[in-house]
């Protein structure tokens with residue numbers, strides 16, 4: 001998938017702009033969607049893939065049927081495998097809190113309601129002044145979990161209370177799993193969504209492929225009732241659905257989770 005991303009980003013700008021994301025749209029080429037949380041420009045470009053990328057690939061490679069079909073089949077397979085992995089991870093994480101598919105309404109009567117996903121290809125070109133630019137500003141993902149493949153270049157950092165920012169270097173053959181806001185809400189704060197950012201560097205071009213995994217888009221998300229009691233009240237109100245949460249977050253410049261919280265954390 002990294003090589004597909006590589007060949008997409010190496011197309012000339014006017015070619016990439018043929019699939020530019022429209023206003024309010026999700027799919028297509030442009031700045032990462034989270035750039036809406038920030039008033040300044042960020043040092044990265046992004047292809048967001050929602051549904052089949054075939055139409056976009058055909059526009060990007062007008063004469064290249066083998067290339068189009070090859071890239072399309074790689075993308076499909078990647079999404080299929082990462083879908084399986086994300087689903088397994090999500091249910092394992094919830095199972096460790098004693099939650100089964102039957103406890104989560106959006107999983108449907110047979111627990112087989114289709115979860116949704118968005119694939120995001122990020123490119124961070126080498127930057128002449130890396131200390132004056134950000135690849136991605138600090139944010140949490142609006143997902144249940146996100147699975148990140150990073151090319152061999154360092155850049156991602158995670159924030160930990162007390163420690164500050166620390167690097168998450170790429171490890172060959174490994175991917176990074178981020179807990180997202182919807183998992184945070186669903187688990188009533190047992191799994192904490194992770195604040196992260198991406199730095200750029202002066203000499204090397206970095207790529208990442210992010211599989212953003214979330215619930216079916218038409219279902220509300222709220223703390224699982226089984227986790228709640230008089231001593232453990234719901235910390236978050238129900239969220240209407242995934243897309244509405246993302247819209248709210250853009251309006252609140254990325255601060256949705258904190259502003260939805262009903263009770264302040266107790267001091268240590």
Ligand SMILES: O=C(O)CCC(=O)C(=O)O
Pocket residue numbers: 032120122136141148150155156196198207208210
């Ligand atoms: O490029 C990375 O390593 C992380 C990207 C990321 O955080 C995101 O796309 O939300």
Ligand SMILES: [Fe+2]
Pocket residue numbers: 139140141196
């Ligand atoms: Fe992220």
